[in-house]
Amino acid sequence: MAEHTGAPPVTGPGGPCPQRITLISASMGAGHDGAATELARHLTAAGFLIDRHDFLDLLPAGTGRLLCGAYHQLLTWAPAGYQHIYAATEHTRRPGPAIRALLRSTQRRTLAAVTPDTRAVVSTYPGASQVLGALRQRGRLIIPALTYLTDFSVHSLWVAPGIDAHLAAHPIPAAQAHAQGAAAVTVTGPMTDPRFTPATADDRRAARARFALPHDTPLALLVAGSWGVGPVREAAAEILATRLALPVVVCGRNQALADRLRAEGIVHVHGWVEDMPGLMHACDVLVQNAGGLTSLEALASGLPVASYRCIPGHGQTNAAALDEAGLASWIREPDQLAPTLTELLHGPRGRSQRAAGLALLSSAPGPVQAVTALAAGRLPAAHSGVHAPAAVHPAALPHPVPVRLPAPRDPAATDPDAQPHPAARRPVTPRRPRPVRPAGAPRPARRRMTRMAVAVAATVSLGIAPLAHALSEDPSLHLSAFAHYLEDDDR
Structure with a gap:
């Protein structure tokens, strides 16, 4: 039953x-x-x-x-x-x-x-x-x-x-x-927490004092999610080099990243921040790499948003969608960083993004x-x-542009129960015989192999799609990446 x-x-x-x-x-x-x-x-x-x-x-x-x-x-x-x-x-x-x-x-x-x-x-x-x-x-x-x-x-x-x-x-x-x-x-x-609101001048002064931030310098809040992933160190150094704003970096739970940033001369570094509304009140622009909830919180706080050095996958597609909506500027190349920050901090692009973000939240x-x-x-x-x-x-709100979907290559692409066309089947490559390990030789690095297997399983299982499908497109695309992942067992 x-x-x-x-x-x-x-x-x-x-x-x-x-x-x-x-x-x-x-x-x-x-x-x-x-x-x-x-x-x-x-x-x-x-x-x-x-x-x-x-x-x-x-x-x-x-x-x-x-x-x-x-x-x-x-x-x-x-x-x-x-x-x-x-x-x-x-x-x-x-x-x-x-x-x-x-x-x-x-x-x-x-x-x-x-x-x-x-x-x-x-x-x-x-x-x-x-x-x-x-x-x-x-x-x-x-x-x-x-x-x-x-x-x-x-x-x-x-x-x-x-x-x-x-x-x-x-x-x-x-x-x-x-x-x-x-x-x-x-x-x-x-939806955002109601504490994320545009800051008054008094809010800004109080927040900067609370976080021990300078009172008379533009501040760029750099975030990388709760995991602190992506090329955050490069982004922080490049923001500092523009001399347009000081980077205020939030590393989430990545303590190793916070330690390295401080060692490299980035002064204002935070781990997990409970009072993120207050930190946004203290800053003038948000620079992010994933396009998630933090971007919406910045819009509710009246901050202009830039997407820069985005993480793969959803980080880049979110950046494209936010840019298309007029809610965040996607900085695709390092030489675009300084002019974009200038426009967001002092120009009409920053004002238009603030208006679009607040309109989205209020309407x-x-x-x-x-x-x-x-x-x-x-x-x-x-x-x-x-x-x-x-x-x-x-x-x-901006007029949406629908996504174009690729045409199916065979009946199985549109009918899950259909058999693929015979021409679409790939030949089976014979498996190589397993080499015999000489007596006394060291055992393979089991830990590395386990990590690789679990990482592949994670990719398959947690919301990406079947790895086999991706590998069938071009196996060479993935081998170098996984080799890099396995190079150092003690990272």
Whole structure:
């Protein structure tokens, strides 16, 4: 007998009890969790009871934590390989067999996390969306499932068949999701902590004093996510060399990065910052490399935003989408850094970006309205168009440009059950015989091989796409990156 989750509204002695919403995020960095935190706060204020779950905890036998760490290592030591895999799979319509098997292993735990009185489930992580969509398609989850898109660009794994609605912060990610077949794409606007507001002159002076920052010098806040990944040292040195602003670097939980920056003469270096609204009040421009939640927080704070030395994959596609929206300037080459900082600090580009960011935050109601409506059964579950709530003023937002999808190469690209054309099958290369290790010779570096295997598994499993597909495009693209990752076992 099939297992179902969902029930009629719970009624107590005094009438209907508060309705419950389940949120599923993932502690892959801080962006997915940050979006879930704000969504939980807004939904709680609207009268809902909230259950939160980390998708990594739903993976079997601690696999989630292992894969998270390995993915972090891959992004740190093999960024070129990550970029090639992301690009090769950005518009793949269906996860490969390895991903589907891993996601199926979480279905029972996911159902167990959804209590009978839950009215809707919201995902802020693509892996969770894939599981929820599959459960909806099979009829095992009978309440609405929604995806809140936390990125400004939309990788294919964000779009899961079976999901009832996809909520986007802006028309550009909404158009990208719609072009990839997402259902009920709705522009709801972003969410940020209410402490992120434009600073007054008094706020600025107080914040600079609190963080021991100079009072009369332009400050560029340089952030690299909670992991502190990417070429942060290069970016900090180049900002300092422009003599236009002092870099104020936030390294997240990367203590080694903070220590190296201080040793290299960067004076204002921070680790994990609890009072990020105050630090943004102290600064004049944000320079970031991932395009996630911090960018939206800067827009809410009235800071102009520059994307520079972006991390591979979503860092670069987010930078392109933010630039297209007129919300952040994407600095693609080092020689563009100084003129762009000048324009953002003192010119019309900075003023226009501030206005566009504040307009985005003030003109859209956020996703709570859409979640509430779908939980009450007021949004069409099968609609696949892009639409916006009445509170969104289209004139304040740029016109979206849909993503162009590549034409399929064979029937299997559009029909998962179809067999590929015989001409599309690649010949099987005979496996080389394993060399015999001479007696007394040292054993292979097992630790390195384990790290490589786990890093590959992380890439496959945690929201990129099947590595086999990417390797089949051009194996040579990835070998050098993985070799670099394995060169030093003691990093």
